[in-house]
Amino acid sequence: MKRMVLLNPGPVNVSDKVARAQLRGDLCHREEEFARLASGIRRKLKRAFAIEDSFSPVLISGSGTAALEMAVGSFVSPEKSLLVISNGVYGERIARIAEVHGIPRTVLETPWGTPPDLDAIERALEADPRIEAVAMVHHETTTGLLNPLNEVGALARRAGKKFLVDAISSLAGDTFDFDAAGVDLAVGTANKCVQGLPGVSFALVRKDDLPRLEAIPARSLYLNLAAQHRAQEAGQTLFTPAVQAHYALDAALDELIEETVAGRVERTRRAARLLREGFAAMGLHPLLPEKWQSNVLTALQLPEGAAYADLHDRLKARGFVIYAGQGNLESRAFRVANIGDIRQDEFKEFLAALEETLPSRPANAGSRP
Numbered sequence: 001m002k003r004m005v006l007l008n009p010g011p012v013n014v015s016d017k018v019a020r021a022q023l024r025g026d027l028c029h030r031e032e033e034f035a036r037l038a039s040g041i042r043r044k045l046k047r048a049f050a051i052e053d054s055f056s057p058v059l060i061s062g063s064g065t066a067a068l069e070m071a072v073g074s075f076v077s078p079e080k081s082l083l084v085i086s087n088g089v090y091g092e093r094i095a096r097i098a099e100v101h102g103i104p105r106t107v108l109e110t111p112w113g114t115p116p117d118l119d120a121i122e123r124a125l126e127a128d129p130r131i132e133a134v135a136m137v138h139h140e141t142t143t144g145l146l147n148p149l150n151e152v153g154a155l156a157r158r159a160g161k162k163f164l165v166d167a168i169s170s171l172a173g174d175t176f177d178f179d180a181a182g183v184d185l186a187v188g189t190a191n192k193c194v195q196g197l198p199g200v201s202f203a204l205v206r207k208d209d210l211p212r213l214e215a216i217p218a219r220s221l222y223l224n225l226a227a228q229h230r231a232q233e234a235g236q237t238l239f240t241p242a243v244q245a246h247y248a249l250d251a252a253l254d255e256l257i258e259e260t261v262a263g264r265v266e267r268t269r270r271a272a273r274l275l276r277e278g279f280a281a282m283g284l285h286p287l288l289p290e291k292w293q294s295n296v297l298t299a300l301q302l303p304e305g306a307a308y309a310d311l312h313d314r315l316k317a318r319g320f321v322i323y324a325g326q327g328n329l330e331s332r333a334f335r336v337a338n339i340g341d342i343r344q345d346e347f348k349e350f351l352a353a354l355e356e357t358l359p360s361r362p363a364n365a366g367s368r369p
């Protein structure tokens with residue numbers, strides 16, 4: 001049977017090896033085999049991202065938002081506040097998590113698809129001594145915008161603030177230099193560029209920052225980063241984890257280490273280039289200028305005369321799942337991600353299917369190569 005090719009930004013297509021890993025067998029999470037599995041995953045995460053010396057992973061069963069909520073809810077000391085940089089759905093989600101947990105926050109917004117205003121960040125950091133940390137999404141999946149990680153990290157560091165990054169859709173897909181950006185905590189998930197299955201996510205925490213995090217009173221029983229970390233360091237797990245998703249993540253990390261993160265980033269970049277050349281040849285226009293685009297996803301303007309639902313359904317009937325625009329972009333844009341275990345020939349087949357599915361263009365609207 002021909003598989004469905006997932007061009008949504010996660011969950012992604014995975015290799016047969018990763019899919020089969022779920023069937024390694026029933027396992028009680030209180031047995032030493034699970035402790036070995038979890039500590040192996042934590043070790044492999046550090047190895048894959050070359051952060052053995054400076055970071056410690058915390059696994060959490062749940063989607064990326066669970067890890068993000070654990071991170072944000074555990075990162076700000078009482079009486080301190082968080083500066084949230086927001087230019088899309090996921091920046092707004094960080095602010096909402098802070099609100100739910102009663103964390104004082106300043107939100108610096110730019111319109112969706114527009115990079116943050118670095119001067120405004122600098123001014124905000126100078127103006128409010130209560131700010132303890134800056135939080136930002138690296139790849140804003142809403143629009144495909146790659147936020148300026150190193151620049152914002154440098155501002156945070158210069159002002160003596162901690163830096164939390166939602167790297168859920170960028171880790172292993174776009175370049176992410178933990179040290180150059182001065183990241184103190186990065187949030188990731190198994191089922192995007194890491195190519196595991198949904199059900200387990202993680203926070204990568206700078207070891208130097210652990211004593212500060214330990215001193216922050218818990219705002220959640222389950223999503224408590226310091227408590228989860230302590231248990232995992234002791235070879236335990238606080239609650240029942242998604243065991244089979246851990247098996248799959250373990251296998252996915254073996255593949256990532258073999259391919260290398262740099263190799264995966266390059267493969268993702270090449271796939272994006274192939275698709276974008278194809279889109280341009282069809283006369284489709286990206287939502288963002290090229291210089292701001294991630295490797296992971298392209299947001300495209302819906303061409304005149306095309307309805308997203310129809311486009312989606314016709315492509316799905318041919319074996320390809322694309323993704324709608326979010327919020328106010330819903331009627332104007334659609335998205336195509338290029339992450340996961342997808343072959344070049346499948347991307348080419350998708351381009352051919354898309355071209356046949358789009359409404360026909362006026363004859364002078366640009367030529368195909």
Ligand SMILES: Cc1ncc(COP(=O)(O)O)c(C=O)c1O
Nearest residue numbers: 063064065090139141166168169
């Ligand atoms: C940048 C970013 N943050 C957070 C999330 C939320 O992840 P999940 O849907 O796994 O909870 C996503 C999902 O696409 C994302 O792209």
